[in-house]
Amino acid sequence: MVAPATILLSPTSAQVYGQYSNVRTLTEKLCQPLEIEDYGIQSMADVSPPKWHLAHTTWFFETFILMSYLPGYQVFHPQFGYLFNSYYEAMGERHPRAERGLLSRPTVAEVYAYRAHVDQAMAQLLDQADCQQWQKLEPLIILGIHHEQQHQELLLMDIKHIFATNPLRPIYHDQITTSQQQAPEQQWLDYPEGIYQLGEHTSEFSFDNERPRHRIFLEPYRLASRLVTNAEYLAFMRAGGYHTPEYWLAEGWFVAQQASWHAPLYWEQDGHNWQVMTLAGMQPLHLDQPVCHISYYEADAYARWAEKRLPTEAEWEAAFTLMPLTGNLLESGRLHPAVAQGAGLTQGFGDVWEWTQSAYTAYPGYRPDPGALGEYNGKFMCNQFVLRGGSCVTSASHLRPSYRNFFPPAARWQFSGLRLADTGS
Amino acid sequence: MVAPATILLSPTSAQVYGQYSNVRTLTEKLCQPLEIEDYGIQSMADVSPPKWHLAHTTWFFETFILMSYLPGYQVFHPQFGYLFNSYYEAMGERHPRAERGLLSRPTVAEVYAYRAHVDQAMAQLLDQADCQQWQKLEPLIILGIHHEQQHQELLLMDIKHIFATNPLRPIYHDQITTSQQQAPEQQWLDYPEGIYQLGEHTSEFSFDNERPRHRIFLEPYRLASRLVTNAEYLAFMRAGGYHTPEYWLAEGWFVAQQASWHAPLYWEQDGHNWQVMTLAGMQPLHLDQPVCHISYYEADAYARWAEKRLPTEAEWEAAFTLMPLTGNLLESGRLHPAVAQGAGLTQGFGDVWEWTQSAYTAYPGYRPDPGALGEYNGKFMCNQFVLRGGSCVTSASHLRPSYRNFFPPAARWQFSGLRLADTGS
Amino acid sequence: MVAPATILLSPTSAQVYGQYSNVRTLTEKLCQPLEIEDYGIQSMADVSPPKWHLAHTTWFFETFILMSYLPGYQVFHPQFGYLFNSYYEAMGERHPRAERGLLSRPTVAEVYAYRAHVDQAMAQLLDQADCQQWQKLEPLIILGIHHEQQHQELLLMDIKHIFATNPLRPIYHDQITTSQQQAPEQQWLDYPEGIYQLGEHTSEFSFDNERPRHRIFLEPYRLASRLVTNAEYLAFMRAGGYHTPEYWLAEGWFVAQQASWHAPLYWEQDGHNWQVMTLAGMQPLHLDQPVCHISYYEADAYARWAEKRLPTEAEWEAAFTLMPLTGNLLESGRLHPAVAQGAGLTQGFGDVWEWTQSAYTAYPGYRPDPGALGEYNGKFMCNQFVLRGGSCVTSASHLRPSYRNFFPPAARWQFSGLRLADTGS
């Protein structure tokens, strides 16, 4: 949460409610292609059923805002706090994460009723809040909005996984994801040594883990102009990438052997060709699109094979901090990475989250937000790596150059790929 | 399958179709109280989603009858053979059993359409079958009917487990399951030593595992007149039954410790009282009803504590083979065990399946049915125990005195209880 | 324990002490080929380190005899009761079974000192026991002797497993195990229907699970004249035995796939030939020797492939009860199965334990021995199968026709094979 510098700069209550309303509506719109049966599936422990996302984001507003700030608010159901708390220890016992797919009740209709109940109460709260209350409420509501945007991305990741798990390979939307475009040659862009500033510093919203802004020293470095493509990744595969332990971290090699990884997630070999599962169903692999759905281990092994390395998150942010925040994001409706276009540094925002070699840890001087919301980010600073830049399922309004996404190194169901880096001169 | 002694005794095609039709209709009727969301849940590996039962029983008729005997029959969907084969290795690869709950598609509506498609084809087949075909078809259809009746029982067991897993404890039906009745005192009934006949021998239907009829010698024995009640089982619990390894099989003690068993499945302590989950929702424990949802280990431990033993399946069958097949069965609509009534040997049929101390094994001279259907029973003759007598969720028309049900000793989600036995004189 | 019919028939104290002394000496002699390092290894959870067997058998005499009957007896070490209790819940907490190989202390020398301490006390006890005491002591001592004989067999099984686990494949003894002998053709021997007596009935020693003697009815049956040979088992393997689920119990097929079984335990393919690990090190497979180190699942699959079945334990005992107890037993010093010789029913005793299709369960009227020793057999009557006839590592003086050995169906490290049975006429 950010405390606005002065109340004058603050968006009015109506503007915030507009944002709230748009984001809440978008979540439901993203679920429109689903059958009732799809809402309940948890295809692996990391995945949550779509119904759970719909309810949990609602619980967030109910718990952290309505229950504290709307006098006389009645919770929709006394057990929803147990069912839809994700990981907030301060909020008490929770339904086990791995058992979210075992709950046929509440029904989908009841969850939508829960959303309507909370939306109505939120409207009432915003309508009656005075200026003093507003100072407390605004940052919480904006956090709740960003929280729901994170779950919009998870929703699409999870639906893709749910559909890919089903031998019938259902189709979420019928967008054509292929094109005849070709990716430009990869160029190297040089960045000089120096003291850089890292982290968020404006009065705009940011998560606590992006703060405080602080200084770091970077040795000279170089970044690739675009993301690694499927064609390039196939070359790694054909060079024996998945059979050569020298390219791999010891732990990555172990995981890859255990799980029999031979290609990125969602790739399926069909004779001599590769097909990939997309939100538009099974599609032929497009060679010029960025490689997607790879783990940190695979990104790192690819880089080692290419005799390069992954960038650090500081290198990434220093390069992209002043670039315009445009790209193949959720708004394009494509929901699939696109071929790079243009010269210079491209594909920084959208397409795929870029693995960095930076472990997810606290910035110097980091303090978690106070109270239960301090559990939002800080307690995950262990055994995860930072990814930067957003993906084709990230909202533009949710992203910033300082945005730190993070996943364990074995995770592959997020839209993740890589950009190469190298030591500069 | 049984080859009818003479065609004259055989039911006519119309009679068989009547049975077929009744059973198929009953399956769907049992699902009427479900929400669409309920159809997809697999609350543990042993449970199958209701949708899967609906489809699998249909696949059975499609695969073993229509595809072989109805010329020009078109399978409803080319992948349903993969999705809805349960365990027939001879029929090829199958969807992994533990992942039945991960399939949102086919939808519930599609599964009902599958049922209608197969029912229509079955009607057509029976309509056009000549006398020669009928001799082959009849035993297969009757097997399919009994197969579907087994799944009706599984359906109710699984719905109970699915609902009990949900913290909201949904209600399947609103039948009142409690009463003020008292169980009569337990009496001992004596049976003399001798050579008895075991197994099925009439021209009526029986499973291959009930055959051939053969001779066994029994030493003199005694059976309790009724099932063990909740009150009696509570006495065992209060005597430290769950904390005294001396009463337990070594393996049972290990399982009970690992799983933290302190009471039968579905019992929940509420202060000093016990509540039990039923198909009518949470209910106070009725002390005079038979104890239900116990494992073999618990039944055996109870018997050891009581200084008695479980009957063998031969002892059970010898005692009940000439008793009238009446009791608290599925037709009562109660779906819960009832208090014993009357004198003499009671509660043999219905209420709860009775654990016997007999391992599930082949009768002398046993031969599995030929072909893929030989996998129906024979390949499970290992590490399972026989239960006898049916339960409150078993159809009367599905049961016989020679009927051998079987479960692994740790299973508790079936409606299982016990009757004591002792050495006679 | 058996209560001797009359005291007149009882062996004198000196005779019993002679037996005691012989058995105790033999245990240590069996360990002579071991290096100190070999004494501590637990190569899988089922295996116990040789040092543990030496100590546990000693603990048995200390705990069940000396501590109760020798006034002023001082236990050798206060923690040995914790370390060397196997599974007697009544005797208190125990060191976890799977962690027996983690104990470097007590050292081997200390364990031998423990044995000497107990042997001396036992000599003292027997020396001073009067006639009345003797009536109590004798059955306990004889049980302890048989207990130690069981552990002699386990010792050799475990040493074989320990050595086979080591890539250096150490040699236990240099006995030549191969020969040029050929097995005679398998014949079928017929046994008539009738009421037979099963179980032990003499005043000689027997375990509680062999009692009481009781009547059973057998339908007519046939037994093969000799054990199944390696050549015959290879034919099953070459016919795709390990790749054809139709031959297997469902659970056996699952286990075989999980564990990648493609041959009996200890078989290793060397180009086109098979080598087997023996107590004399790696040896070429002898085709005419009985197949050994197979699980129940494999024995059952073989029998199904051969269109025969395994015998029941009653069928086995009825056939062998009056045969002379001779064969390739521990006394031969061979420690490996030998080629069948002669006509008629052969190889009943020694060579390999014969899997029966009988689940290990209580005989009618069975009562466990009283007190802690009641845990000896009864609590394992679940998910195990009976094996009959002893093996090449069983002492002749330990065996009887009524002897019931038992193992879970997946166990293969015991010297186990099979004899075919069939329905008679």
Added chain:
Amino acid sequence: MVAPATILLSPTSAQVYGQYSNVRTLTEKLCQPLEIEDYGIQSMADVSPPKWHLAHTTWFFETFILMSYLPGYQVFHPQFGYLFNSYYEAMGERHPRAERGLLSRPTVAEVYAYRAHVDQAMAQLLDQADCQQWQKLEPLIILGIHHEQQHQELLLMDIKHIFATNPLRPIYHDQITTSQQQAPEQQWLDYPEGIYQLGEHTSEFSFDNERPRHRIFLEPYRLASRLVTNAEYLAFMRAGGYHTPEYWLAEGWFVAQQASWHAPLYWEQDGHNWQVMTLAGMQPLHLDQPVCHISYYEADAYARWAEKRLPTEAEWEAAFTLMPLTGNLLESGRLHPAVAQGAGLTQGFGDVWEWTQSAYTAYPGYRPDPGALGEYNGKFMCNQFVLRGGSCVTSASHLRPSYRNFFPPAARWQFSGLRLADTGS
């Protein structure tokens, strides 16, 4: 490996052989208190049996030096390459790590013979090496020496774990580890912001992961003058540290619950007092000694409870880089952390390894050593945290201010503790 700047500065061959010989002798001296039985135990997967350490360090010299550089060298045993390769994929297949405790052979005597064989060949090689060969050999030998020193520390860690696992709690040495000393009050020492140099830069030996020397920017910070004591850690425990999820990383909380952690490793409650297992056996907890055998999760939770944080490795190195390398190290023979003494920044070297909040990752410009030895460090740069400063079981000659030790966050069997850090001003 480091290429010495000029050959003139290089130690002579005799000096290096002196170091080699001293280190090899010390390894064997550290094993003197062991019984033969102790050499073979692997008390958890992370632990290696002492025998394995003796052989593996020998294999290192045989494989990377003798086989390449000593003409006509005969390997001691053809299978030792398989048995004693730790994790070098480039050197081929290996015995599974978790099964090192299952090998009774080679015997301890054979392993000592292996050491003597390799030592003799090393002496021969050094004797005959000319100046040109020496340039290649010297860095390999020095690496081998440091490698063996690392295993000396592992040997003591592992012996402690092996002895602590044994209910008899054996004693390794009889050094008195307690004293009446009191720890001084903790002071805060301030360090200014600025660009610092990190990593090794002299011609002395360093591991590849300490290089290259590079610049980093540090914001102002503070370090505690001494390590956290047992008394301070007990205060955390008494404040509910092990029961309050707010202090813990999410993953740490999960691990602590799963493993039922309620105190550091080796602490045992004895009524109201605490005992700790040491290499001198069970001892009363000394309140003023540094807390030891805690995981990263516990160190981090303690720091959060204390409203401070762990230092980064850069902060640690910047503070200690010019301090004299003295402290309670292996040479003291104490083998247990000691009470802090004196003013200013103390306990930097020796006592316990200090957890830093820095994930173990590559320095900018890092290149692994070429060939198989490139697997030494680089492939572990994932899901581990850096520890600094050595411990009471680290050799002084093995340590440097730039030395980076690393362990996964759940590891506790190393001698690890913590020093608090804070943001400066």
